[in-house]
Amino acid sequence: MTSENPAPGRGLRAGLPARFARAVGARANGPAGRGRRRLGTIVRISAALALAGGVYASFAPGMAAAEDTSALTPAAQLGKGLFDTSCTTCHGANAQGVPGRGPSLIGVGAASVEFQVSSGRMPMARQEAQAQRKDPFFNEDQTRQLAQYIQELGGGPEIPQGPLTPTGSKEATAEAVARGGQLFRLNCGSCHTAGTGGGALSSGKFAPAIAPASERQIYAAMLTGPQNMPVFGDNQLTPEQKREVIAYVQTMQAQEPGGWGMGKLGPVTEGLAIFLLGMTALVFTSLWIAGKS
Amino acid sequence: MTATTKEHGVPTTAGPGHEDRTRFETMRDGAREDGIEIVHYEPPFPKTGTPAERRLQTIVAGLFLSTGLLATAFVVIYIVWPWEYDRDSLISNLYTPMLGLTLGLALVCTGFGIMIWGKKLIPHEIAIQERHDGPSSEHDRSVTVATLQYLGDEMGLKRRPLLGLSLLAGLAPVGAAVAAPLIGGMIKDPHKNVEGRDDSALMTTAWNTGIRLAREDSSPVRPEDVSVGGQITVFPDIPGGHTNRYADSPTLLIHLRVEDMDRLRENLYGINEGGIWGNFVAYSKICTHAGCPASLYEQQTNRLLCPCHQSQFLITDNAKPIFGPATRRLPMLPITVDDEGFFVAQSDYKVPVGPGFWERP
């Protein structure tokens, strides 16, 4: 990521980062593309057709072997196979994107692929305001293969090797968590809420709850800024700071001391609870008190 | 109703003994003196020792005993349960729930015990009390009015008008004297110029020409620190710049994509011209509606959303409000890069930041 950043200067080399940043999510879902959501059915049918075609293609390897794939590592070659069966409908044959359907994936990097595919957001079931987390379509190995393919195709940010949470003594970890908390509240809480439960954005978009995301997914999300999430490059949040944020997010999932948190949705659920539980119980009690004995 | 009284009125069957009976009658006659007629009085268990009565007695006693047990449990838990906060320990996290559970159930048991006693074991009754509302008697009213009028005569205010006037003139300033320090101590002139500036705090922020844009840890920001499609909250690089002392100064520095920046360049209006640097633009983080940080940056739709009242600002059009209750654009902080390659402010904001107020032009 670092190397991809533009040097100070008017838009120097800005073209490439711009391309990979916009490529991450389905840009077509902006205001201009809203009407296309109606095409969802058509897209689903064509996806099914593509899948069927892909299955056929995998039984007939000779057909796809027209391109030169010798430059790819074996893993990437496997990834390409998967890509050609499942992704080309929206992202095009060489991941250069299909206008109105899916963005180009050149330069998005392995991190982005891993985030989108491992969280089940890609392949998308249908065109909608925002891709939803669901059960992943590909298993872990396949995801890595796909990521490898996209990485070798256009480069881009990658998730580093090694642990993704701070290491060290218990005290050091505690300090890291506290620092992560400050970073989280400043940079993440405004959309994902202070309790990591997720919040609404404009026009049907939303910041999802972070709880279901794995360490790698959180890391990848910060690094690549999927969908409408801003990018937090390594110059802004260093890898160490990213680890601290992840540690804090994990702390937030721990048991709370004050009883059930009711989804940590704040005063709205508290207001509901006082009427649905407190008031209701007491009104029933008063019905009983004044009832005929 | 009277029929019921005859049937159930005084308990005559077994149960209350002779003495109780007279006591009941004394009580009833006393109530009558107060305008209260007990028209129906019926012990729930005219015969003592029926199984139903014994069962109720057992239930009530059981509830009271459970109260005792639960309250004891509360005290024991309060004392011996590991209460010190340890986020990894389920036991410690259960301290508050256990306290609530034992105390709550103890109280609920007492409540139901008392209530069943009152509801089921004490004689049912219907009593009628006469209301005596409406105005006082004509006599009382006229006498009171006369008394009040005579009070005026006694004071002689009519005869000696000077007294009343001077009293009024003398006391009014006393009221003001009481109010002055109470209220006056709090009053501050909101339009007083800030030190070193020729405008009030309402109109200015801590930003000024040449002040660097710094992170919350006071480290200055370079253009390469923010990725395309990224944003960073920056504060004026002055002592305490990131603290609440300068609550109107937090600023959002955004790195736009080329085509989005082109659109912004086309749209730049009047005071914002020349305020951007490269593909970077900085807007006040303080919402022009109610002052919350409008910090939900959507990097694809280029909107800034304020989570308090959902005002949405279009970054590519001078942060124009396009949805929600906000009426004003987010002010743009004119920025540039200094010789060392760090972002600095060209000047303070050109318009007051934050929510509107009466004196705002």
Add this chain to the structure above:
Amino acid sequence: MRKRAKLDVKSMPATAANAVDERLQVARPLRGLLNKVFPDHWSFLLGEIALFSFIVLLLTGVFLTLFFDPSMKEVTYNGSYLPLRGVHMSAAYESALNISFDVRGGLIMRQMHHWAALLFMASIVIHMFRIFFTGAFRKPRETNWVIGIVLFILGFLAGFTGYSLPDDGLSGTGLRIAHAIILSIPVIGTWTADALFGGEFPGDGSIIPRAYIAHVLLIPGGLLALIGAHLGLVFKQKHTQWPGPGRTNTNVVGERMFPRYVIKQGGFFAIVFGVIALMAGLLSINPIWLFGPYEAAIVSAASQPDWYVMFLDGSTRLMPPWEVRAFGHTLPPLFWPTVVLPGIMFTLAGAYPFIEARRNKDKTVHNLLQRPRDVPDRTALGAMAITFYMVLAISGGNDVVAETFEISLNAMTWAGRILLLLLPPLAYWAARRVCLGLQQHDREVLAHGVETGIIKRMPDGRFVEIHQPLAAPDEHGHTELEYTGWVVPKKMNRIGALAPAIKGFFYPVEEPAAPAKPLAGSSGKELETSGRQQ
């Protein structure tokens, strides 16, 4: 010696009572108090919930003051909650964290205080609905209605100041918006805001101490005084009652205060206290440690006020972006939904008894309640007001609703704007129709009797359902009863013609009675007037 001591003990109450009476002459007033009659109905207990939660608020509040430090002085946290260690924060937030983590049993006290506050406001509102829909605010009780409205406003202020005290992220955001609201007031806005906050937001550190003294002294003082006046007036004017057999405008039918009424109240207090304690232990409320200290650049999504302030947040969110700018002055859009609107709402609510009396040219004293169905206009107005309030309150949480149910946030705002205008008139119309329908059905039953479910075939082949008249035929053979505005039995088992419904949740609490004999004509009258029909 022993005998004497025993005697003393036995006669001690009498001696003490004598001693008191010799000095204070309490015998007669005490008897009056013991015998004072209170009517009995479940809806008369709603106000008690508010009173009891206020007592819980006082008890827990005193505990909290022993540990809370209302200061905005900056400190570095070093307490037990690891994820905030080393963070700079105000002393107020630090002490609030310490209450939660470093004071034994502090967290449950804090949570009880907060839940009790929510319950206090909730029961005030529900109690107010009861008073409104039954017409209990009419002469001579207009004063008490107005006191009730002021109590709501004071409770609102107490709640908001309390919400602001911990100085966490939510508190600060709330204060910032409150500051903006004050700023929006024409002419005096900036002066008032600077006076309260001691300078430009967040001021010179005076707002938290000032909110504190308001929260623990000034507002509770006002609440206590007004609650005293409220109860005193209820006592003096005697409680209203439902119409029914033997109940007139000039009497109270019910139970004497001692022992039954007071025992029930005591039990109910324990239950209210218990419910608060259970909620406080089992349900987390306002976990301040999640929000972090208040910092001007930080906000969490879904930042909401407590529920009783949410209608103002909603009105602010729904407000279109209309700003008046003229002659070098600005009238911000915030002014209308947060200053003008609540002003109108509270004024209208407070003035309602007088408006209604004037409209109906009604100067009589009313001690009998009205069933909502018998005053369709008022019920419809109330339904309209509640709908209006509900749309605002839901809009106050519209981002949470949008997120939870995957609805577009912008669509929620627009839906709120449209429904705010559309739903209240609809609610008015619907409530009115429902009232008239219910009334009509009551009148039908009074005129023709209860449907028996027995179908009879007439000689000419028609089928008719037999109705059981509620009254014995008079000398002209009429069985119609007059409409009195009280419960009309509508099922056969309500008038004893069928076996009564079996009571009890899990097992019958009383043996079902043997099926009654077919109704004797004479029993009709007594059954109709047999009082409470629950």
